[in-house]
Amino acid sequence: MPYDKTIRRHTIAVIVDNEPGILARVVGLFSGRGYNIESLTVAEVDAVARLSRITVVTTGTEMIIEQIKNQLARLVPVHKVSDLTAEGPHVERELLLVKVASTGDERVEALRIADIFRARVVDSTTESFVFEVTGSSEKLSAFMTLMDPLGMVEVSRTGVVAISRGPQAIMKRGEAG
Amino acid sequence: MPEQPTGAQRMTGAEIVIKSLLDQGVDVVFGYPGGAVLPIYDALFKQNALRHVLVRQEGGAVHAAEGYARSSGKVGVVLVTSGPGATNAVTGLTDALMDSIPIVCLTGQVPTHLIGNDAFQEADTTGITRPCTKHNYLVKDVNELGRTLHEAFYVARSGRPGPVVVDLPKDVQFAEGLYEGPANVRHRTYRPQTEADPALIEKAIDLIAGAKRPVFYCGGGVINAGTEASKLLTQFVRLTGYPCTLTLMGLGAFPASDPLFLGMLGMHGTYQANLAMHGADVLINIGARFDDRVTGRLNAFSPGSRKIHVDIDPSSINKNVPVELGIIGDCRQVLKQLIEAWKKRKAKPDGKALKEWWRQIDEWRARDCLRYQPSDSVIKPQYAIQRLYQLTRDMEPFITTEVGQHQMWAAQFFGFEKPHHWMTSGGLGTMGYGLPAAVGVQMANPGKLVVDIAGEASILMNIQELSTAVQYRLPVKIFIINNQWMGMVRQWQELLHGGRYSESYTEALPDFVKLADAFGCVGMRAAKPCDVDRIIKEMIKVDRPVVVDVMVDKTENCFPMIPSGAAHHEMLLGPADEAKKPVSEEGMVLV
Numbered sequence: 001m002p003y004d005k006t007i008r009r010h011t012i013a014v015i016v017d018n019e020p021g022i023l024a025r026v027v028g029l030f031s032g033r034g035y036n037i038e039s040l041t042v043a044e045v046d047a048v049a050r051l052s053r054i055t056v057v058t059t060g061t062e063m064i065i066e067q068i069k070n071q072l073a074r075l076v077p078v079h080k081v082s083d084l085t086a087e088g089p090h091v092e093r094e095l096l097l098v099k100v101a102s103t104g105d106e107r108v109e110a111l112r113i114a115d116i117f118r119a120r121v122v123d124s125t126t127e128s129f130v131f132e133v134t135g136s137s138e139k140l141s142a143f144m145t146l147m148d149p150l151g152m153v154e155v156s157r158t159g160v161v162a163i164s165r166g167p168q169a170i171m172k173r174g175e176a177g
Numbered sequence: 178m179p180e181q182p183t184g185a186q187r188m189t190g191a192e193i194v195i196k197s198l199l200d201q202g203v204d205v206v207f208g209y210p211g212g213a214v215l216p217i218y219d220a221l222f223k224q225n226a227l228r229h230v231l232v233r234q235e236g237g238a239v240h241a242a243e244g245y246a247r248s249s250g251k252v253g254v255v256l257v258t259s260g261p262g263a264t265n266a267v268t269g270l271t272d273a274l275m276d277s278i279p280i281v282c283l284t285g286q287v288p289t290h291l292i293g294n295d296a297f298q299e300a301d302t303t304g305i306t307r308p309c310t311k312h313n314y315l316v317k318d319v320n321e322l323g324r325t326l327h328e329a330f331y332v333a334r335s336g337r338p339g340p341v342v343v344d345l346p347k348d349v350q351f352a353e354g355l356y357e358g359p360a361n362v363r364h365r366t367y368r369p370q371t372e373a374d375p376a377l378i379e380k381a382i383d384l385i386a387g388a389k390r391p392v393f394y395c396g397g398g399v400i401n402a403g404t405e406a407s408k409l410l411t412q413f414v415r416l417t418g419y420p421c422t423l424t425l426m427g428l429g430a431f432p433a434s435d436p437l438f439l440g441m442l443g444m445h446g447t448y449q450a451n452l453a454m455h456g457a458d459v460l461i462n463i464g465a466r467f468d469d470r471v472t473g474r475l476n477a478f479s480p481g482s483r484k485i486h487v488d489i490d491p492s493s494i495n496k497n498v499p500v501e502l503g504i505i506g507d508c509r510q511v512l513k514q515l516i517e518a519w520k521k522r523k524a525k526p527d528g529k530a531l532k533e534w535w536r537q538i539d540e541w542r543a544r545d546c547l548r549y550q551p552s553d554s555v556i557k558p559q560y561a562i563q564r565l566y567q568l569t570r571d572m573e574p575f576i577t578t579e580v581g582q583h584q585m586w587a588a589q590f591f592g593f594e595k596p597h598h599w600m601t602s603g604g605l606g607t608m609g610y611g612l613p614a615a616v617g618v619q620m621a622n623p624g625k626l627v628v629d630i631a632g633e634a635s636i637l638m639n640i641q642e643l644s645t646a647v648q649y650r651l652p653v654k655i656f657i658i659n660n661q662w663m664g665m666v667r668q669w670q671e672l673l674h675g676g677r678y679s680e681s682y683t684e685a686l687p688d689f690v691k692l693a694d695a696f697g698c699v700g701m702r703a704a705k706p707c708d709v710d711r712i713i714k715e716m717i718k719v720d721r722p723v724v725v726d727v728m729v730d731k732t733e734n735c736f737p738m739i740p741s742g743a744a745h746h747e748m749l750l751g752p753a754d755e756a757k758k759p760v761s762e763e764g765m766v767l768v
Contacts, residue, residue, distance in 0.1 A: 003499050017365060020315070021303060032308050063495060070492035076312040076332055076367050 004062040009038065010085040011057050011092060011162045012069065015171050017077040018044050018052040025075050026054055035060065035068050039094075039137075039159030046173060051079065055161050082170040084162050092162040096140040101128040102151030110150040117143050128153075185357055190319045190350040191216035194283065197326035199226055200359050203254050205245065205620055206230070207238040211258025212298060213285025216350035230620060230649060233641035235262050237613035239269020239340075240639070243278045244617030247600045248575055250403060252333050253617065255282040260298030263344075264305065268607060270340045271309040275604025276426060277401055279338035281329050282310075288348040289317055302344045311339030317346065319354030327362040336369030337490040338401055369489060373506035378514045380502055381461075381485050382524055385515075388459035389530035390537075391419045394442065394471075397426030397603070398464020398488060399508045400596045406509035407431070407596040410463065413516050417526055420538055422450035424465045425588055426603045433592030439538070440547075443471040444739050445585040448546035449538055451737075451745040456537070457482040464488065464508040467497040468604070469767075477744030487511045546737045546750055547589050556706050558583065558658045558729040562590045562630065565656060568713045573598065574626040575618045579611040579635030582664035582735045587630040609638025612655060616642055619651040626654070626717065633659040633686055633726075643696040646722040654716050655698075655724045657689060660731045668734045673760055693724035702726040741767040 016022050023042055030037050038057040045053040058068060065083070073081045084090040098119075100110045107129075114121065114131050117139070123130035133143050137160060144155060164170065188196065194217050198206065205228045210218045221229055232238040235257045242253030257266050263284040273280045287296040303315045312332050314325050322345075329341040385391065393414055399406050407430045414421045414437055421431050422442040431438055440447035442454055451473075454460065460482040465471065467486075472478040475497065484500040486493070487508060494503035504511060549559045562583075576591055577600040578584040584601055593599050600618060602610040611629040619627045629636075636657055646653050666681040693700030699719050703712040709727070716723045738749045742764020748754075 003495075021307065021313075024304070025307060028308055063499065066495055067492060070494075074490065074492050077365075079366050 007059055007061055008065070008085070009057060009059050010065050010083055011055065011090070011160060012072070013082045013084055013162060013170060014054040014056065014072055015079040016052050016054060016075075017079070018050045019077055022052065022077050023054070025077070026056070026072070029071055029075065030056075030058070033067075033071065035064065041159040041161055049174065055159070057160050080171045082164075084164055087164065089165040090162050091165060092136055092160050093134055094137050094140055094160050095158045096133045096143065097122070097156040098131045098133070098144065098147055098152055099128060099154040100131065100147055100151045101153045103127050106150045110147060113143070113146050113150075119143065185355040187353055188356055189216070189220070190322055190345070190352050190354065191220035193319070193322045193354065193356045194326065194345070194350070195220045195224060195227060196356055197323050197359075198254060201252070201327065201330045203252070204228060206254045206256050207232055207241040207245070207617065208256030209235050209238060209258065209262060211262050211285060213259035213287060213347050214256060214262075214283075214345070214350070216347065217256065217283070217285070217345070229256070230616070230645065232613065232616070232645050234639070235265035236268055236609070237616070237639050237642045237645065239266050239273065239280065239282065240607070240610050240613035241617035241620070241642075241645075242280050242282075243269065243273055243276075243610075244577060244600050244614030245621045246278050246280060246617075247400075247614075248597050248618040249621040250597060251621075252279040252281055252330055255280060257282070257284055258298065259285040259287055259302065260300045262298075263300055263302040267305060267309055268605075270306055270342065272602055272605040272607045272610065273340040274309055274311065276602065277338050277397060278340065279333040280340035281326075281333050282340060282342045284342055284344050285350075286315070286344045286346040289346045290348070292346065302342065306342045309340070310342050313342035313344065315344045315346075316349055319349050319352040322349065322354065323357040324362055327357075327359040328364060330359075331362065331364055332367055335367065337398075370505050371489070371507040371510050373487070373504045373511045373514055375514070377502060377504045378511075378518050381504060381515060382518045382522060384459055384483055384485060384502065385417065385461060386519075386522075386524040386526065388419070389527055390456055390458040390534045391417070391461065392439075392453045392457040392459075393419055393421040393461045393463065394424075394454065394465055395421065395427050395430055395463045396424035396465025399427055399430040400464075402464065402508035404596055406512060409509060409512035409516060411435070413512055413519070416516065416519060418531060419461075419526070420453055420535070422446070422453065424468070424471055424603075425601060427465060428588060428599045429593035429596040432594045434594060439542075441588050443468075444473070445589065445735055445737065447589075448544050448737055448748060448750065449541040451739065451748055452541045453538055454479050455745040460484045462486045462500070463512065466493045469497070472498065473739045473747075474742055474744045477746075479745070544750065549733070552730070553706060556703060556709060556727060556729045558660065558733050559586055559590055560706065561656075561658060561703070561709055561727045561729060562586050564709050565628065565630070565713055566591045568710065569626060569628070569717065572626045572717070574628055575600070575622060577601065577611040577614040577618060577627070577629045579629070579631045579638075580606045580608045581632045581635060582660075582668065582733075583630055583632045583635075583658040585665075585735045586658070591630075608635040612636060612639050612653070613642045613645075615653040615655070616645050616649075616651055619646075619653050620649070627652075628654045628656050631655055631657045632664060633657050633661065633689070634663045634683060637687075640692070643693070643698055643722060643724070647697040651722060652720050653722050655722070656716075657724065657726050658729050659686075659689070659726050660729050660733070661686060662731060664733075665735070671734070672740060673765055689724050689726035696722075698722040698724050700724050700726070702728065704728045740764055
């Protein structure tokens with residue numbers, strides 16, 4: 001059967017048991033089999049059922065993406081694997097913290113651009129700001145491009161978190177065994 | 178021990194280990210003691226229900242457990258200490274992962290308060306074994322121990338089987354806690370699909386019944402699905418009258434003596450099997466994984482066929498070869514469904530097309546691709562294995578192998594009528610597998626003939642296990658095809674590297690007859706073709722471990738062969754072919 005050979009970006013959500021070593025299992029799977037990781041985030045999402053959600057952004061051909069999903073699903077502590085990109089509309093968000101150290105016109109300009117991007121100032125000294133921006137990865141990258149000549153000295157990004165649109169959940173709360 | 182009101186019992190961690198193994202129906206453990214597992218060895222000492230086989234190196238313990246598991250269909254159990262005990266087990270664990278063998282390996286660990294402190298004989302066992310196990314656990318609470326062990330057995334044998342490591346810190350072995358029996362254990366996440374989607378079964382029957390040039394290509398998944406799966410496969414293949422080929426791991430899943438059997442396929446498979454794969458219009462893969470040793474060059478693999486792939490592991494489907502119909506399920510269950518659907522529909526193969534297809538296959542068969550140049554003066558390795566087969570076949574022997582030319586000749590010349598009689602390291606290709614595996618096979622099958630068909634290089638990798646065989650009076654037979662070369666390495670150097678035989682000749686080999694004697698085994702030697710029958714008959718008669726040194730032709734190569742980077746229809750049939758078809762540059766870089 002002919003497979004599409006185009007390399008595409010996919011955002012995959014993985015619901016796992018929150019147990020020691022689970023992140024190492026997922027990361028080891030990607031490095032061991034030579035798959036790409038563009039970003040990866042993980043946090044506990046259900047303290048009662050001890051569940052964590054891993055959001056991984058990866059790239060590959062259709063056949064590789066199918067492999068990645070099957071390999072993830074094969075890990076014993078994995079409850080669900082959901083390819084948000086393939087399964088319909090979804091929301092992706094990322095959070096960015098940028099430190100800009102500048103004075104004079106550059107400092108004023110940085111503040112103006114931050115306003116356009118609806119960035120919040122979360123720390124301020126006479127010669128620096130820390131901005132917080134939330135949005136799509138593209139928006140964050142655009143903000144960084146504009147801040148670069150204005151004294152941007154440090155950047156911290158969370159990586160993508162994502163969720164599908166509409167009332168359906170990939171796994172109902174309380175569904176875990 | 179007094180019963181608790183909940184049904185749970187109080188005992189020490191070490192006692193929980195023994196109780197869990199017994200509750201899982203384990204009768205033998207392969208292991209080696211050390212500081213971090215002494216409490217478990219103490220608990221072993223105080224009981225008689227569970228036997229322990231003391232190997233001579235931990236690597237041998239895992240291979241022995243693999244041999245035990247493959248020949249019995251049960252889970253093999255290993256017990257080793259922390260640090261070097263665990264790291265020595267890594268090769269065997271990887272081997273079991275590649276070949277889908279159910280193993281539970283218990284490793285000792287330094288006490289929990291010392292973990293991470295670089296303590297004596299400490300290693301990050303769960304970290305090291307994560308990529309070479311199906312799953313692993315570190316147990317930090319004695320109350321979790323029983324449940325974890327039962328879960329480990331469930332994971333090891335369910336779905337696509339594999340090795341599971343349970344790392345046990347020493348303080349957990351000493352601590353007292355509540356033991357939970359296997360009845361209450363239900364896994365939170367792991368529930369593999371065993372029954373196939375009925376709609377896919379119907380589609381499969383459409384494809385199978387409509388085929389004009391079909392071929393069954395089946396593998397180790399059928400063996401892993403139990404004896405009944407092999408019977409069902411045989412029944413289904415005979416219902417259709419289609420040709421059937423098996424992978425190295427699948428030998429025995431379909432009777433070798435059946436006229437529908439084409440022999441093994443792949444790199445050293447038969448001409449008829451590989452050309453049938455190449456020319457097929459419908460390929461029915463049951464429990465095989467399109468391994469590179471089977472497919473040859475992927476873009477020329479079975480180019481004209483519509484492909485059905487039955488596998489219990491969804492990640493096997495569309496991994497190497499895109500298929501039209503991927504069916505997820507246990508081979509036994511799926512075969513049952515296929516047979517029912519076939520009968521219900523009163524499906525009939527296309528008789529005329531099938532007759533023509535068989536005429537073509539018989540033409541390929543007539544090439545007699547396994548033919549070799551016989552000799553009166555020197556023992557041909559193929560001859561030795563052929564005679565071993567002919568003189569022992571009525572005893573339904575269990576055969577293990579090491580890795581290399583002798584392994585391929587064994588696969589080509591030994592016919593298997595039943596599953597679970599052929600134990601070989603397929604995926605990982607581990608030299609040194611065969612002898613410890615034979616120890617495990619003999620433990621599971623007392624009174625049966627167990628032969629390790631070995632090479633003189635491979636056997637030296639785990640030769641210490643002869644001592645184990647002697648200690649437990651396991652009358653395994655080690656049949657060494659001795660050509661003084663790492664034969665397969667030499668064959669590739671001949672084919673790919675201009676005959677520069679870099680380090681593939683062993684200049685100083687032990688005298689295997691004396692070596693056998695030193696270990697307390699019986700040593701024998703065959704130097705001339707006329708010795709072969711006599712030696713084999715003598716070997717069978719001796720009720721002790723025997724090492725047979727069969728001195729064979731040093732220059733013989735293993736044919737037929739698909740050189741790496743070539744396709745099924747570009748096979749080399751013998752030495753004369755070699756010169757005519759040089760290996761491509763792309764092929765050189767492949768393994």
